[in-house]
Ligand code: G3P
């Protein structure tokens with residue numbers, strides 16, 4: 649059985665910007681995503697979490713403490729609380745907060761999934777295809793609410809946007825597939841469990857998402873996953889030695905904090 653995301657003929661490796669071009673701009677900000685697009689990234693990766701009032705925002709950690717000047721769990725804060733925080737100064741960035749144009753806070757504002765989808769739509773309207781790989785973070789705590797809201801948000805946008813959903817939780821991917829089987833799903837793996845060694849994934853999942861550590865220890869994994877009909881999208885690949893390994897093994901996508909450098913290395917291989 650061929651699932652969405654199965655490899656066809658060999659294509660160049662797709663380069664996906666992890667939390668945007670997060671080496672050059674504060675992660676998960678509009679500025680980081682714009683930079684990734686400018687750098688030539690094929691796709692954008694983002695993590696999504698639900699706010700207390702039910703909005704999906706792009707934040708990696710459970711709490712906002714590391715990446716903003718605020719404190720507390722995303723799930724305990726409302727979107728308006730998050731909008732008042734500064735998500736850029738921890739990285740040395742500032743924006744003119746007094747500006748009436750909220751868009752000028754591109755380096756420091758919290759980013760909603762809605763806004764990120766609009767960015768991708770704007771690119772599509774200008775003739776530039778950009779994939780969006782959305783990771784559901786710790787969705788089991790929310791008993792399906794993250795996936796429900798995600799699908800509601802996606803339904804408000806152009807269905808032609810190339811979106812895929814990623815998760816470490818097979819249950820989360822299952823929920824997405826049950827409601828929207830046309831959306832490709834990526835099963836993220838930090839370690840390679842014995843049951844996945846032969847390239848098998850949870851039922852219905854089309855794409856394997858191993859950590860680079862898995863490929864360093866089990867380079868044969870890529871061939872196994874391909875033999876099962878799965879693409880392989882590897883994270884988070886910043887070291888040139890790892891980029892070379894990925895190219896050698898023929899992975900389908902590299903997820904990286906530094907898309908510009910990875911693209912230029914791949915072009916020279
Ligand atoms: O792209 C997958 C990767 O982002 C998973 O790890 O912790 O960076 O979300 P993390």
Ligand code: CA
Pocket residue numbers: 693694695783
């Ligand atoms: Ca992620």
